[in-house]
Amino acid sequence: MKRKGFKRKVSVQTIQRLPRYYQYISYLRKQGIRFVSSLKLSLQTYVEATQVRKDLTSIGHTGKPKVGYEIDQLMNTIEEFLGLRTIEDAVLIGVGHLGTAIVQYAGFANYGLRIKAVFDADPMKIGTHIQGRVIQDVSTVGQYVRDHKIPIGIMTLPAPGAQEVTDMLVKSGVNAIWNFAPINLFVPDHVIIKNENLAFGLAILKHRLKSLAERDSS
């Protein structure tokens, strides 16, 4: 069941779990499955079943007794809540291996991201093509963002220079920076920043390995 207009403060933790549910139910839908239980969602996403139910209730979605959640409806609710259906344009700066992996990853289209143009500082790369896009000179990214009213900048460049490019993007009017450069970038309050650092996941993994070793030795 979906309750329309249901509003409630949704926690950051819930928001962070929603994409995990979404990934799993997308997979189920592709297999032609129509319903999913909170227990099954729990087992697949490593979240307690009671927490799964709380999370989905908090975005206005409740399951039906015995049959569980209707997958189509649940996908709609999550897509709407997270804003995945609005397609937003982005520029990507830094066409190294990580940048290339991101440009090539078709899955982002499902999350409403369109990488309109890509930029790099390397004269050897500028003018060459990647996935149908010509690599442009990073010194022109500000102009591009202004001309095309691009809201998102994806930073896949090395740490040196990343702040400078960020400043240029912010001055040119982006609303959000998705940062993969391994440094803290400064943006004004009105700009959203989402920092990604591959090493953070590693640190959490290391901690769990350490806990496992301590448990086994005690």
Place this chain on the structure above:
Amino acid sequence: MKRKGFKRKVSVQTIQRLPRYYQYISYLRKQGIRFVSSLKLSLQTYVEATQVRKDLTSIGHTGKPKVGYEIDQLMNTIEEFLGLRTIEDAVLIGVGHLGTAIVQYAGFANYGLRIKAVFDADPMKIGTHIQGRVIQDVSTVGQYVRDHKIPIGIMTLPAPGAQEVTDMLVKSGVNAIWNFAPINLFVPDHVIIKNENLAFGLAILKHRLKSLAERDSS
């Protein structure tokens, strides 16, 4: 001040914030700075200052009045708590752009990860080199893991085949899977799995952009 032997249940949320503090204080130490305040940590990591203090207290670290946290000591505490000093060996499977980016990322060494060997299924790649490592045939990864007692498998291969390779790694004795393939992988209870999905960060970013747009239009 560091209290020795201080034990307390530390929340998952705290553990997830520690790498962010660690990244920032590592940066400060490189600049020769010796102390940091909770306020400065707060501003740089987008965590409330009271939460910063709680987090650091929970791992047994308290600041000195007026001067703040001693960076060397704080780094030690976090490294010890997260287990970053123990160097763990890993194999990486899937030498595409993302896999290459991960092999090339020198930063992982600071987190105690050593990628010992890399594997791929593509006959065109097998036998070629990447960062001083020869790319080996994925069909031999199980034997390699057994022979070298490798605890971590890094999955940077496409979704099809990822579960099969995971099963092979688990059977060969890995303790942990660090998964970048865009699917849910199944592992037995005694194996740690850390799923990474680049789209998850995007979903959170999209939600924040949507909230921003709603605020501006109301």
